[in-house]
Amino acid sequence: MTETPFHDKPRTSCALGGALAAISALPDVVPIIHAATGCGGNLMNSVAFGAGYLGSSYCSGASAPTSAVTETEIVFGGAERLREQIASTLKLIEGKLYLVATGCMTEMIGDDAGGAASEFAEAGEPVLAISTPSFKGDCYTGYEILLDGIFNRWLRKAGAADPRLINVFGVVPGYDPFFRGDLEEIERIGARLGLKVNTFFSPTQTFENITAAPEAALNVILSRTRCRGFAERFEEKHGVPWWATDLPVGPEATDAFIRELAAKLGIDGAERVVAAENEWYYRYFERTADSYADGELRFYSVTVTNSNYALPLNKYLYRELGWTPAEIFVTDRLEEARREDLLAGFAELPVKPRFVSGSQEIARSIDQGRPVYRGQRYFDALTPLYIVGSTLEKQMALRRGAKYLAVSFPAYDRAIVAGGYAGYRGGLRLYEDLIGSFMSAKG
Amino acid sequence: MGKKLKQIAIYGKGGIGKSTTTSNLSAALSSLGYKVMQFGCDPKADSTNTLRGGSYIPTVLDTLREKGAVKARDVIYEGFNGICCVESGGPAPGVGCAGRGIITAVELFKQQKIFEELDLDCVIYDVLGDVVCGGFAMPIREGIAQHVFTVSSADFMSVYASNNLFKGIKKYSNSGGALLGGIVANSMNAGYSRDIVDDFAARTKTQIVQYVPRSITVTQCELKGKTVIEAAPDSEQARVYRELAECVAAHEESRTPAPLELRELQEWAAKWSDKLLELETGTVPGGQAAGI
Numbered sequence: 044m045t046e047t048p049f050h051d052k053p054r055t056s057c058a059l060g061g062a063l064a065a066i067s068a069l070p071d072v073v074p075i076i077h078a079a080t081g082c083g084g085n086l087m088n089s090v091a092f093g094a095g096y097l098g099s100s101y102c103s104g105a106s107a108p109t110s111a112v113t114e115t116e117i118v119f120g121g122a123e124r125l126r127e128q129i130a131s132t133l134k135l136i137e138g139k140l141y142l143v144a145t146g147c148m149t150e151m152i153g154d155d156a157g158g159a160a161s162e163f164a165e166a167g168e169p170v171l172a173i174s175t176p177s178f179k180g181d182c183y184t185g186y187e188i189l190l191d192g193i194f195n196r197w198l199r200k201a202g203a204a205d206p207r208l209i210n211v212f213g214v215v216p217g218y219d220p221f222f223r224g225d226l227e228e229i230e231r232i233g234a235r236l237g238l239k240v241n242t243f244f245s246p247t248q249t250f251e252n253i254t255a256a257p258e259a260a261l262n263v264i265l266s267r268t269r270c271r272g273f274a275e276r277f278e279e280k281h282g283v284p285w286w287a288t289d290l291p292v293g294p295e296a297t298d299a300f301i302r303e304l305a306a307k308l309g310i311d312g313a314e315r316v317v318a319a320e321n322e323w324y325y326r327y328f329e330r331t332a333d334s335y336a337d338g339e340l341r342f343y344s345v346t347v348t349n350s351n352y353a354l355p356l357n358k359y360l361y362r363e364l365g366w367t368p369a370e371i372f373v374t375d376r377l378e379e380a381r382r383e384d385l386l387a388g389f390a391e392l393p394v395k396p397r398f399v400s401g402s403q404e405i406a407r408s409i410d411q412g413r414p415v416y417r418g419q420r421y422f423d424a425l426t427p428l429y430i431v432g433s434t435l436e437k438q439m440a441l442r443r444g445a446k447y448l449a450v451s452f453p454a455y456d457r458a459i460v461a462g463g464y465a466g467y468r469g470g471l472r473l474y475e476d477l478i479g480s481f482m483s484a485k486g
Numbered sequence: 487m488g489k490k491l492k493q494i495a496i497y498g499k500g501g502i503g504k505s506t507t508t509s510n511l512s513a514a515l516s517s518l519g520y521k522v523m524q525f526g527c528d529p530k531a532d533s534t535n536t537l538r539g540g541s542y543i544p545t546v547l548d549t550l551r552e553k554g555a556v557k558a559r560d561v562i563y564e565g566f567n568g569i570c571c572v573e574s575g576g577p578a579p580g581v582g583c584a585g586r587g588i589i590t591a592v593e594l595f596k597q598q599k600i601f602e603e604l605d606l607d608c609v610i611y612d613v614l615g616d617v618v619c620g621g622f623a624m625p626i627r628e629g630i631a632q633h634v635f636t637v638s639s640a641d642f643m644s645v646y647a648s649n650n651l652f653k654g655i656k657k658y659s660n661s662g663g664a665l666l667g668g669i670v671a672n673s674m675n676a677g678y679s680r681d682i683v684d685d686f687a688a689r690t691k692t693q694i695v696q697y698v699p700r701s702i703t704v705t706q707c708e709l710k711g712k713t714v715i716e717a718a719p720d721s722e723q724a725r726v727y728r729e730l731a732e733c734v735a736a737h738e739e740s741r742t743p744a745p746l747e748l749r750e751l752q753e754w755a756a757k758w759s760d761k762l763l764e765l766e767t768g769t770v771p772g773g774q775a776a777g778i
């Protein structure tokens with residue numbers, strides 16, 4: 044049998060890539076890339092196409108200012124070129140915060156981007172430098188470096204705290220392709236509890252959400268694996284406590300999220316919101332029961348996602364839809380301690396995640412340890428199978444005759460705009476997408 | 487030397503006498519009739535000063551920075567007896583990447599095939615101190631220098647730098663890089679200093695190509711902006727450098743050195759320390775004769 048080889052495309056990009064994707068979602072924040080020619084453009088393509096055609100925004104992507112250093116700057120130092128670039132960007136581009144983000148080359152030669160940025164900052168310009176070479180980590184690390192820069196270095200301490208204000212972090216723009224829809228659902232749920240919610244990266248947000256962040260009563264980290272250090276430093280500087288949980292997907296997880304959040308903040312109203320949201324959710328969901336039961340829409344599931352989405356997604360498939368998890372692949376690089384944190388969340392699921400990112404290896408390991416058909420009467424053939432992963436899993440799914448939906452990066456066989464899977468609304472949308480993706484073959 | 491271009495790289499700890507030795511070697515080779523280029527690979531760009539009356543020349547990288555492109559011919563300056571003088575130059579201290587600068591400058595010359603055009607017999611690269619990064623190892627990579635000589639005194643730090651260099655040479659030796667020709671023992675005055683460098687050479691499986699004494703003649707000539715060969719051709723010191731030149735001209739076969747591990751090097755140094763102490767305190771006779 045000849046195997047069609049997979050093209051192993053990456054499921055991540057570098058620290059600079061993560062930072063740039065996040066900056067592109069921040070209103071009035073302008074990136075200034077201090078890197079070699081090519082970095083900015085290539086990294087823009089990563090999310091502009093790979094995150095459900097996220098595209099670019101004001102002064103992001105292909106129009107991001109860059110120092111575009113070449114050999115002369117590498118040999119003689121690029122700080123002068125950077126100063127020039129900062130000055131011209133300040134002159135030409137309107138913004139409320141200018142973020143110098145460095146690439147590998149300029150870090151390797153030891154350019155003092157921080158020094159250049161502070162010269163402007165001392166002159167009263169809102170300029171800040173963050174150090175994001177790829178050798179510091181992947182896009183997820185880059186997102187955290189960015190947060191650290193803005194919230195823990197640039198923002199000043201707040202005066203009074205607002206007991207009804209919360210900040211949400213942990214959802215990574217672009218590399219969590221549904222970040223906007225997911226964050227907006229969290230905002231909506233928070234509002235129902237009478238909260239103001241800073242999510243920073245959704246289109247409802249303005250620059251004032253950033254500057255108000257130190258006044259929050261709680262930082263909600265929607266990730267078991269990201270932003271720990273960031274949250275700790277935030278607490279140290281601004282005195283805001285933090286709570287790490289998962290992105291809630293579907294009613295059960297969201298009920299628990301609402302109750303716990305209300306308890307953390309010491310506010311009432313959780314039960315009222317939970318009751319009303321469930322009423323709404325199930326008036327939709329009950330009507331899917333006919334097709335769901337009669338159509339036998341239950342599957343074995345294989346998921347391929349980053350560590351942020353693995354647990355929320357699998358909980359939903361297992362507990363809301365009653366599917367049978369067969370394999371859970373977590374594709375982002377994690378330190379041992381963070382893996383442990385993640386594994387702890389899987390206690391109530393029948394399958395533990397495996398930490399693999401290569402497409403070939405994922406395809407191979409789905410069958411590993413499973414009985415192979417040798418004429419037995421009863422044989423667990425892993426069908427019907429549903430693969431919920433990235434577009435990189437599509438060919439594997441087609442070969443196996445499995446149902447398939449892209450929900451993780453890179454997702455370039457679908458468009459993602461305002462959609463998201465968080466909360467009650469997201470739960471229904473996930474159902475629509477999962478079932479709709481193969482129903483579309485009918486007719 | 488025939489018509490085959492011989493490319494040599496000189497390494498050693500900073501301030502040990504690389505440029506002094508290199509310039510005198512270039513001058514002596516040229517007075518023996520060879521067509522020589524001296525290529526300074528130190529961002530300080532002072533390698534060829536004594537070949538040009540003590541003056542600095544515009545560097546490859548400065549020219550590149552100003553003009554955007556460099557014709558090799560434009561950055562070659564004529565020195566004593568027709569020696570071609572080149573300085574790679576580099577960034578200001580503390581910024582940029584001097585290592586990359588060396589690579590850029592050396593590559594630029596290689597691409598333009600200028601050595602062939604000038605019909606050179608010998609190119610000598612005078613490279614900054616330790617092999618601190620890939621850039622300073624450039625001259626010993628495949629296709630550049632064939633032979634490396636290290637300038638070393640009997641001081642431990644100098645020996646340490648040479649040993650590091652040997653590590654670099656060994657690393658590149660499997661991929662066609664330059665091999666070690668030997669050690670130029672510089673500032674060889676005290677009697678025991680010869681014994682130390684001799685012992686180090688033996689331990690690392692290499693040889694001493696010349697013992698160069700520390701001499702006031704060098705200082706006097708340097709103050710006039712000249713090499714000993716040019717300013718004091720009849721001096722004893724000039725004879726020493728000429729002998730070195732003959733040795734280098736005749737040198738064909740370089741070898742992979744056997745650098746010492748750090749612990750071995752420390753033990754080696756400790757052994758010498760004990761020995762010198764014994765000589766000094768007179769436990770062992772011969773201290774006077776050994777220059778202590």
Ligand SMILES: Nc1ncnc2c1ncn2[C@@H]1O[C@H](COP(=O)(O)OP(=O)(O)O)[C@@H](O)[C@H]1O
Nearest residue numbers: 500501502503504505506673699700701704708
């Ligand atoms: N054999 C020697 N006798 C006297 N002075 C020497 C001798 N070798 C080097 N020097 C002096 O030592 C100083 C440093 O030498 P230099 O060749 O510039 O070192 P490097 O190039 O290794 O940094 C110079 O002032 C030089 O005149």
Ligand SMILES: [Mg+2]
Nearest residue numbers: 504505528533
């Ligand atoms: Mg020198």
